[in-house]
Amino acid sequence: MSGTVRWGILATGGIAATFTQDLLGLPDAEVVAVASRTEASARAFAERFGIERAYGSWAELVADDDVDVVYVATPHSAHHEAAALALRAGKHVLCEKAFTLDAGQAGELVGLARERGLFLMEAMWTYLNPVVRRMTELVREGAIGEIRTVQADFGFAGDVGPEHRLRDPALGGGALLDLGVYPVSFAHLLLGEPDRVQADALLSPEGTDLNTGILLGWDSGATALLSCSIVGHHATAATVVGTKGRIDLPRDFFHPDHLLLHRAGSSDPAPEKIVTGPGPQGLSGMQYEAVEVMRALRAGETESPLVPLDGSLAVMRTLDAVRDRIGVRYPCDNRAGKGA
Structure with a gap:
């Protein structure tokens, strides 16, 4: 991949707005589409940032041939669903933190990205500061x-x-x-x-x-x-x-x-x-994540050495261990084949 990298924004909350504002400050990035669960929300976001296409479903965004990489900015309870949808559609993904709800979900995303040769990174902007x-x-x-x-x-x-x-x-x-x-x-x-x-x-x-x-x-x-x-x-x-x-x-x-x-x-x-x-x-400082994603894509890399996937999996295992110690349970903890 060379030249301008074309981004799709999945979700329209505050963190999506901050990231998009930073993207617009990068000369080699273009925001071509945004999606929300409602067309009205997507359209309002698109008008705010001058984005050409607004979709009322995530599926439409990941099906857009002009989108190179999807930024997943949903609450973390939907990260697994949204990122998996994008990866299955052949899109590279930058996914907000916490990466997923648990290590099992994170492992599924990493396995999917590696199986398909797609770039995936947790949006841990601290590592790139x-x-x-x-x-x-x-x-x-x-x-x-x-x-x-x-x-x-x-x-x-x-x-x-x-x-x-x-x-x-x-x-x-x-x-x-x-x-x-x-x-x-x-x-x-x-x-x-x-x-x-x-x-x-x-x-x-x-x-x-x-x-x-x-x-x-x-x-x-x-x-x-x-x-x-x-x-x-x-x-x-x-x-x-x-x-x-x-x-x-x-x-x-x-x-x-x-x-x-x-x-x-x-x-x-x-x-x-x-x-x-x-x-x-x-x-705001979120541009450093975008810069690293675009650098990796141009270099043909499917993982960032600065925010490695194995590191994100390890963090999720520690978070799982903390939840186990304090007695916090999520519905995903009960699913068959849950990772640890």
Whole structure:
């Protein structure tokens, strides 16, 4: 694939709007179509962003011959259905996080993409953020020595009543898949899949997690202390502690604009502030995902080395393990042949 990459947007919520706005800022990307479950919603989205085609069904979008890659922006309870539909239609897919509801669903998507030779990537924009990429380089270079502890949290106190999707198990409700996926993915980025998982949570009457604490352990001796919440305002920050120093990512660690490097034994007590430079004016940071997808497609790659599918599967296994520990169950957990 060369030249302009043509995108189809599947769903019309807030995250779809943000991603589309970023796409429109890229000279080598074109948004050719959008789909929703209702034609009215698709048409309103198309008019807002100047998109030529608006479809009232997902099937029409994935059947469009002018669409090269589909961006799945539905709630995560529909990720499996939407992404599978696109893959079966021969489309490359960028799928929002959490990748799916469980590891079994994620494995089915990965198997389908690999069987058909199609590109598939979880839209974990944190992994592609320039500051986070610089952080991983510093860790590899030994700037803070061997990692001993990772801390990360993500939470807010919102108006989440019993009718809200975050309280509905059928919709994959709870803090874990909406917010906890970020701290868990951050720990995986640095340390890989954990050897041990512990967790505790405050559950809603409906059985979804409102406030969750997670302790991950590795045979190396490293640990990760993670938390997520929809009933408490968190700092939403992260720290990586090593034997020779530490790295702090301030508020909104999942898309930071700088990091602070503390080197043990330095004669200067002030940390080094590392900034990778401002992003393109008016873009949110989601454009980095699109850039990576288009780079991979032009290179003939079906997976991104920066957001590998095996890594997304490992994150889903950890999220499954956390849910098992805290007693959160989704309808998909009962299906035959469920993965683990």
